[in-house]
Amino acid sequence: MKRRQFLAHTSALAVGASSVALISHASAQNKDDAVVVGCTAALSGPLGSLGMGMKAGVDAAFSQINAQGGVNGRTVRFDVLDDAYVPARSVENVRKLLGDSNVVALMGCLGTPNNAAITPVVEEAGITHLAPLTGAASLRRSDFRHLFHVRASYTDEIQRLVGSLVSMGIKDLAVVHLDNPYGREVLEDAVKAMTQVGIKAVATVALATDGANMESVLAAIKQAKPSAVLLGTAGAATTALVAGLRKQSTMLPIAGVSASLTQDGIRQLGGLVQGVGLTTVFPDPWQAKHKLVRDYQAAMTAMGARTFDSGSLEGYVNARIMVEALTRAGKGAGREKVRQGVASIRNLDLGGFSVDYSPAAGRVGSKYVGLGILGADGRLKV
Incomplete structure (x- = not known):
């Protein structure tokens, strides 16, 4: 990417x-x-x-x-x-x-x-x-x-994602993560990956799994003024989050791990998914x-x-x-x-x-991690 x-x-x-x-x-x-x-x-x-x-x-x-x-x-x-x-x-x-x-x-x-x-x-x-x-x-x-x-692992995905963003010159990252063990572990991986490349997140924000605190999450991101938002989210809450971020600014880069967006969410977002970066752990379907x-x-x-x-x-x-x-x-x-x-x-x-x-x-079958960008048609361009 x-x-x-x-x-x-x-x-x-x-x-x-x-x-x-x-x-x-x-x-x-x-x-x-x-x-x-x-x-x-x-x-x-x-x-x-x-x-x-x-x-x-x-x-x-x-x-x-x-x-x-x-x-x-x-x-x-x-x-x-x-x-x-x-x-x-x-x-x-x-x-x-x-x-x-x-x-x-x-x-x-x-x-x-x-x-x-x-x-x-x-x-x-x-x-x-x-x-x-x-x-x-x-x-x-x-x-x-x-x-x-x-x-x-998510550790592999986050390291690849953070490394890629930093290599683009995008360093003021905000992290939005689910407020559960999955999200907190992705946040920990993101903080470690950013520390390794000498940067610190401008904001880390927890999102409820049902999206109940979406308004305050969006407000926190807006106040932090990041260069890009890194998603440690998954499921329906991500769909609403991306829609809200796009409403605030269509120019704000967004990127997440492979679990961030479901195909259902991509369909619901329609053209709003254009430009969202995602890691991939399998070939392009x-x-x-x-x-x-x-x-x-x-x-x-x-x-x-x-x-x-x-x-x-x-x-x-x-x-x-x-x-x-x-x-x-x-x-x-x-x-x-x-x-x-x-x-x-x-x-x-x-x-x-x-x-x-x-x-x-170590009972881990694959270490493959790729990167892609979603087009307006919802397909990843790698």
């Missing part, structure tokens, strides 16, 4: 100025013979669209695999329980899933506070949790034997030059999707890795065999995106 591109896109804008189960049945084959992968995620609430996007990608991948005969001759199914981004509900959901002997692993449980709440339960139960939807460094401890991350993306697009199209986005691509990628692990675990394998299957993956190339769970990788 170059300064000229980032600021040009922004300038162009100025001119135009109780747990509810949602079960995925990807195949009509005998349900009792299915290999079941469980998940707790927000399918409603402030991060509902993020959870639904992830689920759509997983469903597409499993449907594609099942059409080819499944895994070791068995259908694979994704069972998701809605927690509405409430950690206590996440714990309830995981306990329910653990009580089902057909659930051989967890995948894609969403949210930093939610994963912090469920991880002790996961570790005690000894069940694999592949690809938690969080980049929190606090959840990447070596003693968490059953957590296998796919995406790069529209770049069909990668075999992985072509496979993803074919799977989504087969499910009736008319558009592609990073959230469903992440779900698709995670599901493909899970299928590889299940295949390695063998027919009829239990939870420990699935953990061994994931741990045995070395430099798995999915067609433009690779993951590696060798001991040196």
Whole structure:
């Protein structure tokens, strides 16, 4: 992401100025013979669209695999329980899933506070949790034997983002972060990254997860007069925040981590997203030059999707890795065999995106971080 591109896109804008189960049945084959992968995620609430996007990608991948005969001759199914981004509900959901002997692993449980709440339960139960939807460094401890991350960490994303902004000469940064464990961890990463390059934030402002204090947040940013705003936010609150910042000044550069804006939020904002910079931790879902993306697009199209986005691509990628692990675990394998299957993956190339769970990788499959700028059409220009 170059300064000229980032600021040009922004300038162009100025001119135009109780747990509810949602079960995925990807195949009509005998349900009792299915290999079941469980998940707790927000399918409603402030991060509902993020959870639904992830689920759509997983469903597409499993449907594609099942059409080819499944895994070791068995259908694979994704069972998701809605927690509405409430950690206590996440714990309830995981306990329910653990009580089902057909659930051989967890995948894609969403949210930093939610994963912090469920991880002790996961570790005690000894069940694999592949690809938690969080980049929190606090959840990447070596003693968490059953957590296998796919995406790069928020620390990696923030360092890349801050470094890029500073290299453009943009140094008076304000940070808006969610007022929860996720947001506070991103803020901590941002402060450290800025300290490393010799700058200090002109303002750090906490935004309620439901956006209830939006007016005071916008006022604080306006008073600080930053050169750019860095987003440590996620979900519906980000959508309203970006709209409010654009109302104050269409010229103010805005940039955030990959979790900041959902595809739903991008659609709601319309042309207001033009010029917003975002980190990326997966390939561009529209770049069909990668075999992985072509496979993803074919799977989504087969499910009736008319558009592609990073959230469903992440779900698709995670599901493909899970299928590889299940295949390695063998027919009829239990939870420990699935953990061994994931741990045995070395430099798995999915067609433009690779993951590696060798001991040196520390159970983090990818370190890839890219940068892009959203165009008026809502697509990232990288």
